[in-house]
Amino acid sequence: MHQSATIKDVALKAGCGVATVSRVLNNTGSASPEMRIRVAAAVKELDFQFSEVGRSLQSSTTRTIGFVVPSIANPVYADALQGAQEILTCSGYQMLLICTNYSPESELSAIRTLISKQVAGIVLTVSDAERSEGLSIIRNRGLPHCLLYNNAPVSHESWSVDDKAAAARVAQAFSENLHNQTGFLALNFNKSDRARQRYEGYCVGCKARGMKKPQLLEISEDFEDLTMKLKLFLSENPSITGIFASNDFLALAIVRSARKLALNVPRDLSIIGFDGIDVGLMVEPTLATIVTEPKMLGAGAGRTVLSFINKTEVPKPPSADQTFNFRAGGSLAYLGAESSDDGKITPFPSSFDPTN
Amino acid sequence: MHQSATIKDVALKAGCGVATVSRVLNNTGSASPEMRIRVAAAVKELDFQFSEVGRSLQSSTTRTIGFVVPSIANPVYADALQGAQEILTCSGYQMLLICTNYSPESELSAIRTLISKQVAGIVLTVSDAERSEGLSIIRNRGLPHCLLYNNAPVSHESWSVDDKAAAARVAQAFSENLHNQTGFLALNFNKSDRARQRYEGYCVGCKARGMKKPQLLEISEDFEDLTMKLKLFLSENPSITGIFASNDFLALAIVRSARKLALNVPRDLSIIGFDGIDVGLMVEPTLATIVTEPKMLGAGAGRTVLSFINKTEVPKPPSADQTFNFRAGGSLAYLGAESSDDGKITPFPSSFDPTN
DNA sequence: CTGAAAGCGCTAACAG
DNA sequence: CTGTTAGCGCTTTCAG
Numbered sequence: 159m160h161q162s163a164t165i166k167d168v169a170l171k172a173g174c175g176v177a178t179v180s181r182v183l184n185n186t187g188s189a190s191p192e193m194r195i196r197v198a199a200a201v202k203e204l205d206f207q208f209s210e211v212g213r214s215l216q217s218s219t220t221r222t223i224g225f226v227v228p229s230i231a232n233p234v235y236a237d238a239l240q241g242a243q244e245i246l247t248c249s250g251y252q253m254l255l256i257c258t259n260y261s262p263e264s265e266l267s268a269i270r271t272l273i274s275k276q277v278a279g280i281v282l283t284v285s286d287a288e289r290s291e292g293l294s295i296i297r298n299r300g301l302p303h304c305l306l307y308n309n310a311p312v313s314h315e316s317w318s319v320d321d322k323a324a325a326a327r328v329a330q331a332f333s334e335n336l337h338n339q340t341g342f343l344a345l346n347f348n349k350s351d352r353a354r355q356r357y358e359g360y361c362v363g364c365k366a367r368g369m370k371k372p373q374l375l376e377i378s379e380d381f382e383d384l385t386m387k388l389k390l391f392l393s394e395n396p397s398i399t400g401i402f403a404s405n406d407f408l409a410l411a412i413v414r415s416a417r418k419l420a421l422n423v424p425r426d427l428s429i430i431g432f433d434g435i436d437v438g439l440m441v442e443p444t445l446a447t448i449v450t451e452p453k454m455l456g457a458g459a460g461r462t463v464l465s466f467i468n469k470t471e472v473p474k475p476p477s478a479d480q481t482f483n484f485r486a487g488g489s490l491a492y493l494g495a496e497s498s499d500d501g502k503i504t505p506f507p508s509s510f511d512p513t514n
Numbered sequence: 515m516h517q518s519a520t521i522k523d524v525a526l527k528a529g530c531g532v533a534t535v536s537r538v539l540n541n542t543g544s545a546s547p548e549m550r551i552r553v554a555a556a557v558k559e560l561d562f563q564f565s566e567v568g569r570s571l572q573s574s575t576t577r578t579i580g581f582v583v584p585s586i587a588n589p590v591y592a593d594a595l596q597g598a599q600e601i602l603t604c605s606g607y608q609m610l611l612i613c614t615n616y617s618p619e620s621e622l623s624a625i626r627t628l629i630s631k632q633v634a635g636i637v638l639t640v641s642d643a644e645r646s647e648g649l650s651i652i653r654n655r656g657l658p659h660c661l662l663y664n665n666a667p668v669s670h671e672s673w674s675v676d677d678k679a680a681a682a683r684v685a686q687a688f689s690e691n692l693h694n695q696t697g698f699l700a701l702n703f704n705k706s707d708r709a710r711q712r713y714e715g716y717c718v719g720c721k722a723r724g725m726k727k728p729q730l731l732e733i734s735e736d737f738e739d740l741t742m743k744l745k746l747f748l749s750e751n752p753s754i755t756g757i758f759a760s761n762d763f764l765a766l767a768i769v770r771s772a773r774k775l776a777l778n779v780p781r782d783l784s785i786i787g788f789d790g791i792d793v794g795l796m797v798e799p800t801l802a803t804i805v806t807e808p809k810m811l812g813a814g815a816g817r818t819v820l821s822f823i824n825k826t827e828v829p830k831p832p833s834a835d836q837t838f839n840f841r842a843g844g845s846l847a848y849l850g851a852e853s854s855d856d857g858k859i860t861p862f863p864s865s866f867d868p869t870n
Numbered sequence: 871c872t873g874a875a876a877g878c879g880c881t882a883a884c885a886g
Numbered sequence: 887c888t889g890t891t892a893g894c895g896c897t898t899t900c901a902g
Contacts, residue, residue: 162629162655164879169826175889180881187882188887211576212879214567215894222610222631227598231809240585243613247620252627253611254578257599264603271608273518275578277564290744297520410796440766442798453587520895531873536897543898544871568895636872872902878895885890 163204164212171200183208190477214276221461221505224272226282226292227306228260230352232358234405235283239304240243242281245460251278260349266292271300279463281456283307286351287314300309302466304459315466317458320478322359324448326332327484328402328430329363331446336493337428339370340400341391343408347376353404356432360402374399385415392419392427399493400428406435409445413489424491434485443488450482519560520568527556539564570632577607579819580628582638582648583662584616584706590761590789591639594662594812598637601816607634616641616705627868629655635819639663639811641709643670655842658822660815663708671822673814676834677708680804683756683840684786687717688803692849693784695726696756698746699764703732709760712788716758729754736759741771748775748783755849756784762791765801769845780847790841806838 174193177466182197189197200206210310214220223246227235231380248252254277255369262285269292272280284290287308296303297313310316332340342360344353357374364372374389377384392398403409409431416427423429424443430444431438457479458475463474475481525532530549537543538553545553550561554857556562570576581603583591595611602609610633612624618641619835628636635658640646643664652659653669666672688696698716713730722726731747733740748754759765772783779785780799787794790805814831821828831837 166879169889176879177881178888186883190887190892193887207626207630210881211567211570211574212894213881215878216880216882218567218894230586230592230599231589233587233589236586236589239611240587240613242612243586244615247613250634252631255595255609255611257596259600262889270563274563275608326680335545364526367678397874414796437793437796440793441796452525458893462796521897522895532896533873533875533898536872537872540897548872560875565895568878569897571880571894572896572898574878693881874888874893874901876899878897879893880894883890883892886888 162209163206165206167204168197168200168206171204172196176449180411191324193306203497211236213334218276219278220276222254222277223251223460224254224256224269224274224275224277224280224282225255226258226265226268226272226280226284228258228283230255230257232405232407233306233435234450234452236309237452238459241453241456241458242460245457249464251464258285261348262286262349265290265315266295269294269295273301277301281306281459281463284351285312285349286409287311287316288351295323302463304466305464306455306459309351309355315459315472315475317455317462317475319448319450319455319481321355322362323358323478324432325402326363327364327482327486328432328448329367329369329393331430331484331486331490332400332402332428333364333367334370334430335490337400339395339397340364340372340402341375341395341398342372343375343377343401343412345377345404345408347374355406356402370397372402375401384411388412389419390416398427400430400490403429403431406431406433406438406445406447409447409489410437410441413441413445424489427449428491431489434483438485438487445484446487448482449485454480518565519562520565521562523560524553524556527560528552531600551645574632575634576632578610578631578633579607580610580612580631580636580638581632582612582614582621582624582628582636582637582640585615586611586613588763589791590663590806590808593808594698594815597809597812597814598816599812601813605820607773607820614641616702618642618705620828621646623650624648625651625692629657633657634823635659637662637815638818640707640833641705642795643667644707645674658819658823660818662811662815665707665711671815671818671828671831673818673831675804675806675811675837676720677711678780680788680806680838681712681715681758682719682722682790683838684804685716685723685725687786687840687842687846688756688758688784689720689723689725691784691846693725693756695753696720696728696750696758697751697754698728698822699731699733699757699759701760701764712758712760726753728758731757740767741774744768744771745775754783756786756846759785760785762789762794762801762803765803765845766793766797769797769801780845784847785845785846790839793835794841794843802843803841803847804838805841811837 165176165179168179182189258264278491283306309317347353373395409429413423416423421427431445431447434447438445461473521532523533524535536549538545614620639662661672663674703709729751769779772779777783787801787803792802794801817829
């Protein structure tokens with residue numbers, strides 16, 4: 159129930175000035191062995207610890223890195239944060255975390271809050287990197303920062319998946335399996351430039367391979383009526399044979415919806431996801447998807463910010479084509495075989511299992 | 515690239531004292547309308563924001579709540595944090611997050627760090643609530659705090675699953691399906707009192723129902739050789755018909771291992787998990803498990819700490835038997851039918867789907 | 871209604 | 887080698 163001891167208390171108990179205590183404890187400047195002992199004793203007796211607040215005020219910096227992500231319930235961000243966390247901990251930094259819940263408005267206030275708390279740097283995922291007001295504030299202040307899962311505009315560091323290229327790779331996969339007309343499923347399309355970039359890259363990829371322009375199937379906040387939406391969507395676009403979902407959760411959800419509509423995945427409808435979460439390997443059929451490495455990206459973004467702070471060499475993010483991998487899976491069917499077949503033929507071994 | 519404006523700058527520009535600026539901006543004490551206007555103008559012009567560090571030093575508190583959890587990659591904690599996050603945000607608090615990576619040693623240093631940063635309160639999951647040194651420090655300081663996923667010793671608030679009762683419920687489920695000899699699978703058994711409590715409750719439950727004492731199958735850090743371990747385990751305990759995994763990830767992993775050993779789940783081996791993560795419903799067969807509500811628990815713990823801080827009424831955690839639910843699933847077989855049967859009979863509708 | 875000044879815990883000159 | 891002191895940004899008496 160007692161208040162924390164301050165440096166003054168220590169000085170008093172050790173019978174010296176506060177400067178001496180500071181010098182001894184920080185190992186800055188010299189002190190007699192005897193003094194050191196007395197200070198150490200006083201510290202032990204009082205269970206003294208520096209107040210980081212006092213320190214921060216004086217040094218006008220904190221050992222805290224701010225993080226702004228849409229949601230921590232999404233394993234992609236959770237894993238990225240875990241990766242960053244490990245890096246920070248090693249360097250003695252802590253993580254101040256704010257979630258925006260995919261609301262662009264709260265982005266700005268989150269950033270303002272972090273700035274007022276004097277974070278030493280910021281790692282952030284924004285809704286629209288091109289015109290994020292928060293991002294310009296950060297840049298104007300010269301605050302060390304790094305984007306995460308945003309393809310960076312000039313003069314911003316970023317650790318991210320090359321969404322366009324990855325989406326084009328999905329188009330390639332569909333094309334190689336002779337799909338011609340496909341759909342693109344997105345949640346909160348307008349609130350995520352990831353989704354928009356994936357759509358854009360996918361359209362380009364489809365065009366390049368002579369496929370039809372993909373139809374957009376957009377759903378809102380909750381998955382509520384996904385099954386109904388899918389039904390409507392397929393009846394409006396009867397020639398669709400596959401759907402590219404902009405993340406694995408959506409992909410799994412759409413698989414379930416397809417089942418409810420008595421559609422066989424992949425025979426009646428092929429699905430490809432994005433992210434590569436582990437679960438995709440546990441479901442049946444396994445999910446064809448783009449595999450990314452959230453933990454590595456989070457760690458990279460963390461290291462980048464730290465390197466800005468410490469003025470050490472800035473780590474290089476992986477080159478664009480190294481940020482993702484296509485993983486084959488049972489949810490993607492090859493349309494070359496006759497439909498009298500069981501429809502489960504895939505051009506890749508669906509038993510492929512990287513975790514083993 | 516410019517430094518933040520301070521209250522002094524504002525006072526200077528507004529042509530008044532700093533006290534006036536403080537009074538106007540905080541709406542504490544009176545000020546003439548004209549003064550208010552001048553201050554407002556200066557604030558806008560300078561894009562002024564209070565430094566929380568200065569404020570914290572003076573008020574010796576922060577609008578920050580510290581969180582200590584084992585890992586953020588585990589969706590149980592990620593969801594709990596998401597729940598807490600939403601509560602904090604509403605009240606204008608931020609989350610300072612530290613992960614211990616299941617290392618009891620880093621628990622203490624995490625808590626020390628949070629204290630030195632003057633957090634207003636702490637939500638934490640510790641390795642052993644009965645003898646956590648960090649926890650006693652927190653209590654001695656009278657720091658507002660709440661345990662999460664730890665069954666609380668006296669004089670600590672806690673939002674947690676009643677692990678013992680839930681584990682006993684699992685014993686009941688096995689018993690009702692005529693299983694007699696089962697195993698208990700745990701990861702890092704010695705580092706988690708959750709796992710230990712579940713084991714204890716499970717043993718009690720089994721005994722109460724006349725089942726044999728469950729055998730312990732313990733694995734280390736990585737899942738590496740789970741399949742080998744399982745093989746050995748089953749050959750040493752040939753009469754085992756079911757395994758209770760102390761969390762759903764382990765349950766899914768053990769299902770896969772069983773498959774690799776050419777065992778049919780649930781016919782040759784039934785599995786029950788713990789946590790109730792969504793994925794359990796997406797796999798085939800669906801996972802029988804204990805369903806918990808991580809988000810609710812996290813939000814509750816957050817609300818509890820806030821209520822301590824604000825000296826408002828402390829929210830009551832759900833009563834012990836309300837903290838979990840058993841969910842039937844295809845991974846649990848009824849052993850009453852002849853083995854000539856397909857073995858897929860379950861006493862509960864496995865199509866049960868709470869998300870729908 | 872307003873401003874000057876003290877002080878929160880700490881570090882860094884600067885004297886001694 | 888050591889102590890005194892100013893000052894980081896803010897709030898809060900206390901006078902005026």
